[in-house]
Amino acid sequence: MTFSPELEAKFAKMIQNYPPGRQKGALIPMLLFAQDEVGSMTPELIDEVSKRLKVNRVEIEEVIGYYTMLTREPRGKHHVQICTNVSCMLTGGEELYQHACKKLGIGNKQKTADGQFSLEEVECLGACSWAPAMMVDYDFHFNVTPEKLDGLIESLKKTQ
Amino acid sequence: MLLNEPHPLEVKVLTRRYKYPQQDPIWLEQYVADEGYDAIRKALTMQPEEIIEEVKKSSLRGRGGAGFPTGLKWSFVDRKSPKPKYIVVNGDEGEPGTCKDRIIMGHEPHRLIEGCLIAGRAIGSNRGWVYIRGEYREYIDIMDRAIQEAYDKGYLGDNVLGSGWAFHLSTHTGAGSYECGEESALLESLEGKRGNPRLKPPFPATSGAFQAPTIVNNVETYSAVPEIILKGGEWFAGLGTPRNGGTRLVCLSGHLNKPGVYEVPLGMNMMTLINEVGGGVWKGRKLKAVIPGGSSSPILRAEECDIPADYDSLAKAGSMLGSGATVVLDETADIVKVLARLMAFYAHESCGWCIPCREGTTWLKKIMARLDEGVGTKRDIDMVDQLAQGMMGRTFCALGDAAAMPAMSYVRKFREEFEAKIQSAQVFMPAPQTQPLVVL
Amino acid sequence: MADPITLTIDGRQVKVPAGTLVIEAAKTVGIEVPSFCYYEGFSLQAACRMCLVEVEKMPKLQPGCTLPAAEGMVVYTESPKVVEARKGMLEFLLSNHPLDCPVCDKGGECELQDMTFRYGAGESRFVEIKHHVDEKQWSPAVYYDAARCILCYRCIRVCDEGLGVGALGLTYRGVAAEITPSHGDHLECDECGWCIDVCPVGALTSGTYRYKSRPWEMSYAGTICTHCSDGCKTTLSVRNGEVIRANNRDRSGVNGEFLCVKGRFGFDFVHSEERLQSPLLRKDGKLEPVSWSEALAAVAARFGEVKARNGKFGILGSTHTTNEENYFLQKFARQGLGTANIDHHRSGDVPALLDALSGKTGKLASSADLYNAKAALVIGSDLAQQHPFLAFQLRANFRHHQAAVYTVTSGTVREEQYAAKSLHCEAGQELASAQSLAEDLKKHGDLVILFGDAVRGQAVSQLVAFGESLGIPVKYVCLVDYANSRGAMDMGLLPDLGPGYHAAPAVGLSRDEMLAAADLDVLWVVGSNPFKTTAPAGTKTFTVVQDLFLTETAQRADVVLPAASAYEKNGTVTNVCGEVQRLKQGPKVMGTKSDLEIFGLLAKELGLNLGIWTADKVFEEIRRTVPGYNVPLPVIATGGAAQTAAVNGGVPSKGKPEYIRSAGDTLFTSGTLGRYSKMLNRVMEAPGQLYKP
Known part of the structure; x- marks a missing residue:
């Protein structure tokens, strides 16, 4: 399989970043960037990366299960990640997460029926001083209140 | 929106170029206009030993959590080794409560690049990687752009500033793992593997990335180096307390009026931090407790907090400065709930490699979940302490300790809250009996 | 070797080479430090934390499996602190371990069970719900029960480091961490099953053995694998005359614990429904079951008649029969029948x-x-x-x-x-x-x-x-190809060479020449299937076949005698490196006779005096008369391997190297035997293609 020209260019450059014979170093970035484009860890994607980096399939199976950002199940078009770790919890992160569950009508690691949103309760996002924090896809949102969350989701729905 | 208004008690060293309210990154032009890359020019005129000596004099200690003296770490690398030597930046920032590295990478990426260059020069390296947690895509993009700028202007590449010395740098993304903040797990991840920690020794200085001598330091640690080279190690050391040199970025979070990331000298009193810099406990409430150095650090009761916040003083108080994350809990905070949440976190992040951490964190999580719901007994409270002791110092890496330390300290310091929670719940729970195993 | 250093373990002085691991140093004075993840010869893990020991001047307990012994070190392996930690580890381990020991295959030979018994974490404070994952089948040979797995990583290491296959890995994390097969939900590998053997608990179980038996209900026969010529020792677990498992956990033999798929799973041909259990005699053009006495009499009558009129015999020996049988067969041919036409399928020069x-x-x-x-x-x-x-x-x-x-x-x-x-x-x-x-x-x-x-x-x-x-x-x-290919040559199943590569009294026909000869009166095929590839030229040849199965050759025979396989025999075989090892009878299949017994009975019918035909006596004669085979008896008798000394002189061979060809078996094939092994046929996974880039 091939990726978009931008991603191909990125990969070509990325492989140069590791010592000769140690291209396996590019495995995790490559999987993550490829997943961003493909949507999930499909068997074809695993085979492709296994070929490109000359790694055993099992070595890829090992990391997919390990890193939480890698997924076999395709996520929603927008992936809503809400932190409930200590700093966020102290400032309303749990309530925010519960609110999101209700608002979207789904639970942890679930996807809305229309495939627009998926939800995940995540560990510390490194935004503790601006808690509660959440991420939608790769965009951070700080000091989130239930009202702000509602507004954000509505505006994402409109941009479909 | 991330940069705070500066506080008068701040001592601006790493953040000295920040022009609040400017929120956009300081790109190369702005950086160079204000002494940027002067430090590497100076370092290129120095002997590698002199650079390391200067860093040793600064008494800079690792800002990632362990607080290991940076100059000493650098001196462990055998510069004469025929193998390549590598610089690795730990930008995995995952310790709950910590949010400072993102400020540096997102606002002044060239400072980090310059720090890497100096470190590279000091150990005779020609290659470095900035390992950034996967969620920080925004900062990966900023770092990538800054690195490209540096290549374009000859600060990076085969001939750094015409010195004939080559140094290459690139970013490397993680993909969701707290454990990858542990330096050897990070190196595994850099090599394309699971973030399982490595057996030590050998330490990275002997055999690190791709089996070559490597130094791994936190983003903030490297970022302090340019100032140390420019103004001298002694000047930097003088900013802090003895053996605890310089300033640090403190991440204030929790029940505060003005949470944020501030740069303060090491040794600033914890109460000053909370009441002055952080604007005091929010909603006019009283202080109950402080987590002084990220979620792994033992908790301090309010009355224990009148101490200087530096590595040695906190260690004396039975806790640690850790990654500079200070989480403030007001009088309404539910200690049992906080611990239950933290135990769930460690159970989720344990890599599963060794038995005591894998089984211990999960067991603690389950007991704490029950205690939090009021479905627990006094025996459960004791067991949290006992299980944590059974893990402490016996796990493969420090993650087991990181889970055990809060567990023990919360139970010991706030036992009354745990007991109250059991009594408040109107659930009948017979004392569990010891379970005989079928195998015997 | 580094200079020796002295340390103290549990009050005893221990002298070991510098750099020796504490766990190994302790072994030298008979102190066993318990461990799951430490496995000699493979990389260090320090994961199970069972081997934590107390070392003076070190604040924390240290894993004995990674700590190098140092001069003056003082180690305690049973101090109260160590015992407490060890009990704690077992309690942690058992917290999520299902206590289904009564139905677990490993029950009775489980290291976790033994350790719990020994260190007595007999009760648990764990009252939570256990983490459970359903059992998975990875291949016909390998099942994995993640709930029982204690993650010692032995399986991953033997597969990757030992075999270079690398089909197993670790996935997920924390308490959910488990072993993953190469293709996510299934395994594509050598199917050797070593991972099952090294598993200290019942997490990896064998497709052939699971839920069949308990270790104490079986008897064990350490014998030599009858497939390829490498001569691995395999221990057959036999219950009620049936082989239900093969492994080599005692690490005896040249191969230690190593076995391939054939050694571990390829034994099932023994109990194939297609085994011949009665002699067959061609009557009115059809092979009919007859008694042994009728079959032997028919063979002896024809052999005697052809010998009497100086007719032409052709004899093809086997690459699976024992040295004793091969020796006896060539003696039968040369002395008993007076023919020089003897050969076998040669695969190496x-x-x-x-x-x-x-x-x-x-x-x-x-x-x-x-x-x-x-x-x-x-x-x-x-x-x-x-x-x-x-x-x-x-x-x-x-x-x-x-x-x-x-x-x-x-x-x-x-x-x-x-x-x-x-x-x-x-x-x-x-x-x-x-x-x-x-x-x-x-x-x-x-x-x-x-x-x-x-x-x-x-x-x-x-x-x-x-x-x-x-x-x-x-x-x-x-x-060379098969279990006793080497022994067949050593024992003189060659047209121009007798035992020990000495010139035969006369030069006979080679295998290919026999098959091409139209005027053969008798063709006697022992444990070989030449007609599969070559149709015999003789149309009136009286063909006698000794085999386990009704092969292509047996189907065209006039008399078929059901033979016992190597697993049902005593005797010796010689591997590719010339190492002589002893077979030990495991199972017995009703109606069959060992080839040696068949030869003996035939000799008796024919009135030939070829000496006593028990394996021990024939081996004595081999040791006495075959150059190079005077190997030390105690080594052989105790299950060891003794290399034969080569003849040292010119070999008067006429060569004919054009008849030498390997059958080209793969990991998953083994000539005729492989065709009747259900397991080998079930696990076959594109042999030879596996490692192509």
């Missing part, structure tokens, strides 16, 4: 090698030499496919001693993963190609050259000349 080495000693490599040599050169063989144990030895040598391995083959082979240099050439050009490696090979202290049927006849002497020109000590292995 051992006579040419011995001839080329004439006048030199110590030139034949033992299987241990493959592990100890500084360098090895493999010519024209896909070792990992055809000689899995030899391939394992070379890999282990590379892993432990950084040996340099060179390969010269016509296609890609697995050894290339770690080989110092690999050459590909046109088939037939292997020798010429190998000679280009001279400069590389000369650098090493010593060398073992392994060659397959690509090098035969004149080429063997060229190869030896090349080896001897390198100026370093060189040893050789001539690769």
Whole structure:
């Protein structure tokens, strides 16, 4: 399989970043960037990366299960990640997460029926001083209140 | 929106170029206009030993959590080794409560690049990687752009500033793992593997990335180096307390009026931090407790907090400065709930490699979940302490300790809250009996 | 070897080489430090934390499996602190471990059970719900029960480091961490099943053995695998006369714990429904079951008649029968029937090698030499496919001693993963190609050259000349196909050579010539299936076949005698390296007789005096009369391997190397036997294609 020209260019450059014979170093970035484009860890994607980096399939199976950002199940078009770790919890992160569950009508690691949103309760996002924090896809949102969350989701729905 | 208004008690060293309210990154032009890359020019005129000596004099200690003296770490690398030597930046920032590295990478990426260059020069390296947690895509993009700028202007590449010395740098993304903040797990991840920690020794200085001598330091640690080279190690050391040199970025979070990331000298009193810099406990409430150095650090009761916040003083108080994350809990905070949440976190992040951490964190999580719901007994409270002791110092890496330390300290310091929670719940729970195993 | 140092373990002075691990140092004085993840010969994990010991001046308990012993170190392995920690680890381990011991295959031989019994974490404070995952089937051979898994990573290491297959990995994390097979939900690998054997608990279970038996209900017979020529020891677990498991947990034999899929799972041909259990006699053109006495009488009558009129016999021996049987058969042919027409399916040119080495000693490599040599050169063989144990030895040598391995083959082979240099050439050009490696090979202290049927006849002497020109000590292995291919040659199942490669009194027909001879009166085929590939020319030939199955050859026979397999016999076999090892009878299959017994009974019917026909007596005669076979009896008798000394003189062979060809079996095939092994056929996974890039 091939990726978009931008991603191909990125990969070509990325492989140069590791010592000769140690291209396996590019495995995790490559999987993550490829997943961003493909949507999930499909068997074809695993085979492709296994070929490109000359790694055993099992070595890829090992990391997919390990890193939480890698997924076999395709996520929603927008992936809503809400932190409930200590700093966020102290400032309303749990309530925010519960609110999101209700608002979207789904639970942890679930996807809305229309495939627009998926939800995940995540560990510390490194935004503790601006808690509660959440991420939608790769965009951070700080000091989130239930009202702000509602507004954000509505505006994402409109941009479909 | 991330940069705070500066506080008068701040001592601006790493953040000295920040022009609040400017929120956009300081790109190369702005950086160079204000002494940027002067430090590497100076370092290129120095002997590698002199650079390391200067860093040793600064008494800079690792800002990632362990607080290991940076100059000493650098001196462990055998510069004469025929193998390549590598610089690795730990930008995995995952310790709950910590949010400072993102400020540096997102606002002044060239400072980090310059720090890497100096470190590279000091150990005779020609290659470095900035390992950034996967969620920080925004900062990966900023770092990538800054690195490209540096290549374009000859600060990076085969001939750094015409010195004939080559140094290459690139970013490397993680993909969701707290454990990858542990330096050897990070190196595994850099090599394309699971973030399982490595057996030590050998330490990275002997055999690190791709089996070559490597130094791994936190983003903030490297970022302090340019100032140390420019103004001298002694000047930097003088900013802090003895053996605890310089300033640090403190991440204030929790029940505060003005949470944020501030740069303060090491040794600033914890109460000053909370009441002055952080604007005091929010909603006019009283202080109950402080987590002084990220979620792994033992908790301090309010009355224990009148101490200087530096590595040695906190260690004396039975806790640690850790990654500079200070989480403030007001009088309404539910200690049992906080611990239950933290135990769930460690159970989720344990890599599963060794038995005591894998089984211990999960067991603690389950007991704490029950205690939090009021479905627990006094025996459960004791067991949290006992299980944590059974893990402490016996796990493969420090993650087991990181889970055990809060567990023990919360139970010991706030036992009354745990007991109250059991009594408040109107659930009948017979004392569990010891379970005989079928195998015997 | 580093200078020895002295440390104190539990109050006892221990002297060990510097750098020895504490767990190993303790073993030298009989102190066992318990561990799950430490496994000798494989990389260190320090994961199970069972071996934590207390060391003076160290604040924390230290894992004995990674701590190198140091001068003056004072170690306690049973101090209160250590005992408390160990009990704690067991309690942690058992917290999520299902206590389904009564139905677990491992019950009775489970290391976790033993450890719990010994260190007494007999009660648990764990009252939470256990983490549970359903059991999975990864392949016909391997099942995985993640809930029972204690994550000691032995399976991952034997597969990756030991075999170079790397089909197992670790996935997920925390309490959900589990072993994953190569393809997510299933396994594509060598199916050797070593992972099952090393599993200390019942997490990995065997497709053939699971839920069948308990370890104490079986008897055990340590015998030699009857498939390829590597001669691995395999221990058959027998219950009620039936083999239900094969492994080699006691690490005896040349192979230690190593076995390939054939050794571990390929025993099931023994109990195939298609085993012949009664002699068959052709009556009115149809093979009918008859009694042994009727069948033997029919054979003896015809043999006697043909012998009396000086008719023409042709005798084909087997590559699976014992040395005793082979010896007795050639004696039967040459002395009893007075014929020189005896041969077998030859797969390697051992006579040419011995001839080329004439006048030199110590030139034949033992299987241990493959592990100890500084360098090895493999010519024209896909070792990992055809000689899995030899391939394992070379890999282990590379892993432990950084040996340099060179390969010269016509296609890609697995050894290339770690080989110092690999050459590909046109088939037939292997020798010429190998000679280009001279400069590389000369650098090493010593060398073992392994060659397959690509090098035969004149080429063997060229190869030896090349080896001897390198100026370093060189040893050789001539690769042959089956369990006793080597023994068949040693015992004189050759038209021109008698036992010990001495000139036979007369030169007879070779195998191919016998099949092409239209005027053969009798063709006696013992444990071989020549008609599968070659139709015999003789239309009136009286054909007698001794075999386990009604093969293509047996179907055309006049008399078929049901033979016992090697697993049902006593006797000795000689492996590819010339190492003699003893077979020990495991099961018994009703209606069959060992080939030796058949020979003896026939001799009796014919009134021939060929000596006593019990395995022990014939072996005594072999030791006395066959050059090179005077091997020490105690070694053989105790299940060891004794290498035969080669004849040292010119071998008067007429050669005919054109008749030498390997059957080219893979990991998952084994001639006739493989066809009747259900497991080998079920797990077959594109042999030979596995490691192609």
